[in-house]
Amino acid sequence: MKIAVTSQGKELASQVDPRFGRAPYILVVDIDTMNFEALDNSGNAGAFKGAGIQAATMVHDKGAEVVMTGYCGPKAFATLQAAEIKVVSDIAGTVADAIEKFKSGSVTYTTSANADAHW
Amino acid sequence: MIISVASGKGGTGKTTVSTNLAVSIDREVKLFDCDVEEPNAHLFLNPEFENSTPVFTFVPKIDADRCNGCGKCAEICRFNALAVLGKKVLVFPELCHSCEGCRDICPEDAVEEDARELGVIDSGHRNGIFFVQGCMRIGEAMSPPLIRHVRSYARPEDLVIIDAPPGTSCPAINAMKGTDFVLMVTEPTPFGLHDLKLAVEAVKVLNIPCGLVVNRSDIGDRQLWDYAVQEGLPILLEIPFDRSIAEIYSRGQLLVEEVPSWRPIFARLYDAIVDTIETRRSIQ
Numbered sequence: 294m295k296i297a298v299t300s301q302g303k304e305l306a307s308q309v310d311p312r313f314g315r316a317p318y319i320l321v322v323d324i325d326t327m328n329f330e331a332l333d334n335s336g337n338a339g340a341f342k343g344a345g346i347q348a349a350t351m352v353h354d355k356g357a358e359v360v361m362t363g364y365c366g367p368k369a370f371a372t373l374q375a376a377e378i379k380v381v382s383d384i385a386g387t388v389a390d391a392i393e394k395f396k397s398g399s400v401t402y403t404t405s406a407n408a409d410a411h412w
Numbered sequence: 413m414i415i416s417v418a419s420g421k422g423g424t425g426k427t428t429v430s431t432n433l434a435v436s437i438d439r440e441v442k443l444f445d446c447d448v449e450e451p452n453a454h455l456f457l458n459p460e461f462e463n464s465t466p467v468f469t470f471v472p473k474i475d476a477d478r479c480n481g482c483g484k485c486a487e488i489c490r491f492n493a494l495a496v497l498g499k500k501v502l503v504f505p506e507l508c509h510s511c512e513g514c515r516d517i518c519p520e521d522a523v524e525e526d527a528r529e530l531g532v533i534d535s536g537h538r539n540g541i542f543f544v545q546g547c548m549r550i551g552e553a554m555s556p557p558l559i560r561h562v563r564s565y566a567r568p569e570d571l572v573i574i575d576a577p578p579g580t581s582c583p584a585i586n587a588m589k590g591t592d593f594v595l596m597v598t599e600p601t602p603f604g605l606h607d608l609k610l611a612v613e614a615v616k617v618l619n620i621p622c623g624l625v626v627n628r629s630d631i632g633d634r635q636l637w638d639y640a641v642q643e644g645l646p647i648l649l650e651i652p653f654d655r656s657i658a659e660i661y662s663r664g665q666l667l668v669e670e671v672p673s674w675r676p677i678f679a680r681l682y683d684a685i686v687d688t689i690e691t692r693r694s695i696q
Contacts (some may be wrong), residue, residue: 313651341509343492350486350495376497 297321297357297378299389302333305389311363314338314345315317320388321355330355345369361400363392364408382407383396403405415685416446416591416616420607422447422578424597425627425651428661430575430670431456433595436678440540442570444681446559447577447586448546455664459543461536467546467561468527469554471505472514478522485514485523509554530558542628556586563587578607580614588615593685594622595648600632605639612627612643621692628653648684649677 299316300307305327310316315338322329332355337347345365349372352360360373361381373380379402385390394400417430421693426694427445431453434443445453445623454461457540458473472485472494486492493507494514505528507629515523546562547682549553561651563586566572594615598608608624624640640647651657668675 340492343504345508346492346502346504346507349496353497356577368507372495372502375495375500376504 294325294359295321295323295357296361296392296409297352297355297356298384298391299334299360300388303382304323305329305392306387308387309361309363309384311385311393313360313362313365313369314340314343314348316362319348319352321357322392325390338376343368345404346372348374349376349378352376357386358402359395359402361395365403365406366408367406367410370403370406413572413593413686413689414566414574414591415593415595415599416576416588417595418576418584418588418611419578419597420609420611421604422580422596424599424604425625426597427453427456427575428627428651428667429595429597429625429649430573432674432678433681434541434573434664435539435666436675437571437682438679439571439686440542442542442544442566442572443575444562444565444572445543446546446562447575448548448555448558448562449451449577449583451545451547452573452574454458454534454543454545455675456661456666457538457541457543458664459536459538459541463533463535465533467530467533467558469508469530469557470510470512470515470676471508471526471528472503473521473524473526474501474503475524476521477500480520480522482519484517484519487515488517496655504555506551510557520550521644524634528552530554530561533558533561541580555583559586567633580592580610584611585614585618588620589618590592591620593689594618595625595685596622596645596683597625597627598636599624599628600634600636602632604632605636608636609639612645615632621688623648625651627651631673646684646688648688667692 299310300318301310320333339342353376360382381400445451483496486494491507495502535544544565546558568632577583598604623646
């Protein structure tokens with residue numbers, strides 16, 4: 294099972310980036326093998342608008358089933374929902390911490406966006 | 413002929429100048445309020461509105477039966493208004509800029525036309541003036557198409573005065589582009605001059621003759637006059653900082669009607685604009 298975590302760097306030891314659409318990297322981690330791919334999100338991060346929509350599409354294309362991040366806006370959330378990807382928000386610490394948290398089962402899936410749309 | 417009344421800085425007196433100018437010209441005039449985010453010229457003109465028409469813009473709608481999920485529509489959209497997730501396509505109409513690229517590129521003809529309301533166009537008369545304004549829908553972020561709709565009420569033989577939005581971005585450019593003269597309203601303050609310079613640079617790119625109205629002309633400093641000389645910009649009118657003028661404005665009245673001695677001054681402003689345009693034409 295693959296989990297996407299927004300990250301400030303390219304390693305499991307990198308800090309989680311609280312932003313979903315505009316995080317510099319998104320790490321897609323296979324939690325069974327701990328193999329991961331660091332997606333360069335810089336193209337979306339610089340988008341004028343719709344960064345979250347693009348990031349959500351990318352995460353879907355990589356086959357992730359869960360997204361772990363800090364904040365997720367309404368358009369990103371709608372896109373992830375359409376892609377049937379679950380969202381865990383308010384995540385902090387390292388990417389590895391986030392994965393551990395998920396494995397321990399102590400996560401709650403959010404049912405709505407927890408950030409306003411950007412204007 | 414189209415005269416656009418513009419400014420870099422907001423609140424310099426565009427509406428005061430455009431409304432007073434419109435009623436002082438001794439021929440039929442069309443006055444367009446293109447400041448569609450906050451049209452207020454009607455407050456001073458008090459036209460009798462005869463028509464109110466909603467204006468729509470293209471947004472895509474996906475025919476799910478035809479769509480094969482190829483993703484080309486999302487790829488071509490630089491505003492991320494479409495997301496393709498397998499065979500599911502999400503449309504975010506509020507992000508769409510109506511380029512119709514998605515419709516052109518779709519190999520399956522699955523992109524249909526839907527519409528998003530941009531706002532309404534109101535039109536009416538007062539004395540010899542045909543007044544048109546755009547009023548953007550609350551929540552709408554894209555004003556240029558509505559501004560262009562307002563401008564579509566101009567015919568080549570008309571004398572049109574456009575009350576433009578402030579600034580130098582797309583809304584202001586769409587109100588000034590293709591006009592015969594830009595009347596730039598400014599004030600002699602550091603803010604006024606700073607934003608005037610930006611606006612004058614934009615007008616140079618558009619290659620439109622330009623002249624200045626200095627409002628509240630006896631405040632601030634003299635840097636504005638130095639700049640005008642340096643740029644060769646004629647100062648066509650100076651309006652002093654006068655409490656009685658402010659009071660007339662705050663009551664929603666027209667200066668030329670409350671203080672009739674201003675009427676010939678605004679009439680001469682129009683003559684000066686015509687002269688400037690003709691001089692420039694003869695040079696070219």
